[in-house]
Amino acid sequence: MDMEASKKKLGLKERYNHLTRGLDWETTYQPKEKVFPYTRYEGIKIHDWDKWEDPFRLTMDAYWKYQGEKEKKLYAIIDAFAQNNGHLGVSDARYINALKLFIQGVSPLEYMAHRGFAHVGRQFDGVSARIACQMQSVDELRHAQTQMHTVSNYNKYYNGMHSWRHWHDRVWYLSVPKSFFDDAMSGGPFEFVVAISFAFEYVLTNLLFVPFMSGAAYNGDMGTVTFGFSAQSDESRHMTLGLEIIKFILEQDPANVPIVQRWMDKWFWRGYKVLTLVSMMMDYMLPKKVMSWKEAWEIYGEQNGGALFNDLARYGIRKPKGWEQASIEKEHLSHQAWAVFYNYGAAALFHTWTPTEEDKDWLSAKYPDTFDRMYRPRFEYWEQQAKEGKRFYNGTLPMLCTTCQIPMFFTEPTDPTKICYRESDYQGDKYHFCSDHCKDIFDYEPEKYVQSWLPVHQIYQGNCFNPGVDPTAPGFDPLRAVLDFYHLNFGRDNLDFEGSEDQKNFAQWNGHGAVGA
Amino acid sequence: MAVTAIGTYAFEPKDKVENFHGAQLLYIGWEDHLMYCAPLAFPFPGAMPFKAILEQVLPSCYGAHPDFAKIEWSTVEWFRSGKPWHPDYGKSITENGLRHKDVIRFRSPGLSGIKDTCS
Numbered sequence: 001m002d003m004e005a006s007k008k009k010l011g012l013k014e015r016y017n018h019l020t021r022g023l024d025w026e027t028t029y030q031p032k033e034k035v036f037p038y039t040r041y042e043g044i045k046i047h048d049w050d051k052w053e054d055p056f057r058l059t060m061d062a063y064w065k066y067q068g069e070k071e072k073k074l075y076a077i078i079d080a081f082a083q084n085n086g087h088l089g090v091s092d093a094r095y096i097n098a099l100k101l102f103i104q105g106v107s108p109l110e111y112m113a114h115r116g117f118a119h120v121g122r123q124f125d126g127v128s129a130r131i132a133c134q135m136q137s138v139d140e141l142r143h144a145q146t147q148m149h150t151v152s153n154y155n156k157y158y159n160g161m162h163s164w165r166h167w168h169d170r171v172w173y174l175s176v177p178k179s180f181f182d183d184a185m186s187g188g189p190f191e192f193v194v195a196i197s198f199a200f201e202y203v204l205t206n207l208l209f210v211p212f213m214s215g216a217a218y219n220g221d222m223g224t225v226t227f228g229f230s231a232q233s234d235e236s237r238h239m240t241l242g243l244e245i246i247k248f249i250l251e252q253d254p255a256n257v258p259i260v261q262r263w264m265d266k267w268f269w270r271g272y273k274v275l276t277l278v279s280m281m282m283d284y285m286l287p288k289k290v291m292s293w294k295e296a297w298e299i300y301g302e303q304n305g306g307a308l309f310n311d312l313a314r315y316g317i318r319k320p321k322g323w324e325q326a327s328i329e330k331e332h333l334s335h336q337a338w339a340v341f342y343n344y345g346a347a348a349l350f351h352t353w354t355p356t357e358e359d360k361d362w363l364s365a366k367y368p369d370t371f372d373r374m375y376r377p378r379f380e381y382w383e384q385q386a387k388e389g390k391r392f393y394n395g396t397l398p399m400l401c402t403t404c405q406i407p408m409f410f411t412e413p414t415d416p417t418k419i420c421y422r423e424s425d426y427q428g429d430k431y432h433f434c435s436d437h438c439k440d441i442f443d444y445e446p447e448k449y450v451q452s453w454l455p456v457h458q459i460y461q462g463n464c465f466n467p468g469v470d471p472t473a474p475g476f477d478p479l480r481a482v483l484d485f486y487h488l489n490f491g492r493d494n495l496d497f498e499g500s501e502d503q504k505n506f507a508q509w510n511g512h513g514a515v516g517a
Numbered sequence: 518m519a520v521t522a523i524g525t526y527a528f529e530p531k532d533k534v535e536n537f538h539g540a541q542l543l544y545i546g547w548e549d550h551l552m553y554c555a556p557l558a559f560p561f562p563g564a565m566p567f568k569a570i571l572e573q574v575l576p577s578c579y580g581a582h583p584d585f586a587k588i589e590w591s592t593v594e595w596f597r598s599g600k601p602w603h604p605d606y607g608k609s610i611t612e613n614g615l616r617h618k619d620v621i622r623f624r625s626p627g628l629s630g631i632k633d634t635c636s
Contacts (some may be wrong), residue, residue: 017570019525038523041521041522041523042521043521077525127609187606188521203559258542283633336551337556339551339552339554340555341555343553343554343555346621374635374636377631377632377634377636378551378552378631378634378636379551379630380630381636382552385581390581392552392581394545394553394554395577395578396557396558396559396578397557397558398555398556398558399544399546399555399556399557399620400558407554407555408555408556409551411551411553416549417549417551417635419546419551419555419556421546421556421558421598421599421620423598423620423621427530427535429530429532429617429618430616430617430618430619430620431618432544432618434619445520445521447519447520447526447527447528448526448533450518450528450530450532451528451529451530451531452531453531454531454532456558457531457532457542457558458531460522460537460540460542460558460560461532461536461537462538
């Protein structure tokens with residue numbers, strides 16, 4: 001029997017209200033604080049969850065419909081890319097190393113974001129906040145999957161992408177993004193959303209996604225561009241959520257302001273340190289460059305971020321500590337970071353190289369105050385050594401920062417020729433840091449960071465060998481045993497780009513014959 | 518400050534000296550030579566003579582740098598946690614007062630890296 005509609009269709013706002021407020025209920029046999037046990041201990045005071053206004057009033061049916069349409073388009077393009085050997089159309093095989101960095105360092109964080117938002121999507125007392133976080137959780141899972149599917153096309157032909165999930169929990173430089181997210185996940189729900197939704201998705205995301213996706217576009221990688229576009233509308237929703245969260249928390253109680261400020265100080269710095277990898281990708285790994293890290297920081301950090309913090313000043317929020325230091329470091333960050341990977345290129349799961357003549361001229365033009373004076377001589381020395389068959393590799397493990405877990409390569413803000421050393425004593429042991437801000441983070445919660453799984457120390461404790469390996473056996477090579485534990489295929493995943501299998505295959509498949517021929 | 522937590526929050530430090538099978542960590546940095554991008558980390562037995570570091574360890578770590586062979590160890594300036602320090606090369610690591618996870622650096626006067634750029 002056909003039912004006749006008694007009323008006209010509900011509007012979007014009404015439907016959204018039914019989905020959120022309408023599906024919520026007051027608890028009767030358990031107090032609220034037992035049902036939502038994690039939203040009080042951090043000290044954040046929320047008086048009225050109904051003041052939360054999700055700026056994207058998206059109902060589930062609309063959500064599935066939009067996402068489904070985007071998926072169809074994305075997978076049509078990925079299929080076409082695979083069938084037409086799109087991987088051969090990229091600017092140069094060096095570009096593919098940027099993708100390796102992405103699947104190794106970024107995609108696992110998408111999956112962690114999925115888990116993190118699923119958690120807070122259960123824990124918040126307010127139903128609209130829960131719905132928004134649950135939708136973001138599904139988005140993040142979709143991002144992780146579409147990235148895996150896009151990159152899997154490359155994995156069929158190139159090294160350094162085969163075991164990224166295994167690497168995420170083990171490899172030295174991947175402990176940087178991993179520990180960043182684990183730190184956020186092990187905070188309370190409010191710290192998590194300030195860390196991820198605000199500091200990362202709102203303040204820093206343009207410095208992550210724009211460089212990778214524009215880099216893909218400039219270098220002819222249409223598959224990656226497409227997943228970038230597919231994620232873009234989600235990202236703008238996440239950014240809006242990040243801003244809403246901050247305003248909601250700050251407006252609820254003045255006592256929340258100092259707590260949020262401390263989290264902003266911490267999470268701006270933690271996020272900025274992760275972006276070290278992006279800086280070198282932009283300046284050194286893209287054969288066709290989009291813009292320099294310095295320019296990106298000036299636009300997305302200094303200008304856009306500066307305007308944001310001016311807006312937040314009325315809540316009593318100031319720019320994060322460390323903001324000025326990031327501006328000082330913009331002249332140095334990418335050069336120093338790439339030098340680290342050049343040093344440890346035998347233990348990295350992508351290729352490294354010295355900049356070409358064209359690259360060096362570009363770097364001189366973009367960094368007129370620092371590149372020629374400080375960094376060109378270093379790279380040219382390495383280039384010369386490599387020509388003489390003595391490609392430089394650093395064979396000794398580096399000292400790491402306890403907080404960000406990055407090798408201690410950062411220089412003093414006042415002197416770029418001096419490594420910045422900071423330390424704290426805690427319960428009879430020393431802890432070392434790359435910066436004042438990493439030290440501050442430790443000093444506030446030392447109990448947390450004494451547990452840092454620092455890859456270098458874990459190797460020296462003997463925890464990074466495969467089962468059954470005997471470190472006392474004659475001729476035992478500990479560093480090689482660590483690379484086995486990583487599942488690194490020596491000579492294929494690592495070492496210099498020059499002479500690599502990727503380089504040879506790309507040239508042959510493009511009909512250029514053998515390299516050098 | 519104590520960690521903000523839902524309950525008692527006390528965990529063992531991951532890098533206690535007991536976890537290093539008889540060794541202690543020592544970090545060594547070479548000033549003005551950033552071709553080596555960061556200070557190096559070593560697990561050494563405390564009884565190891567300090568001069569063994571100079572004679573047996575550092576040459577294989579830093580030897581690729583053209584300045585390394587020119588170092589006059591008798592004129593090298595040492596720093597421990599950033600403060601001037603005077604090790605006795607004839608004594609062991611522990612006899613020199615070095616503890617687990619100490620950081621020392623050395624400066625080799627007159628040597629300032631590739632093309633004097635501190636590289």
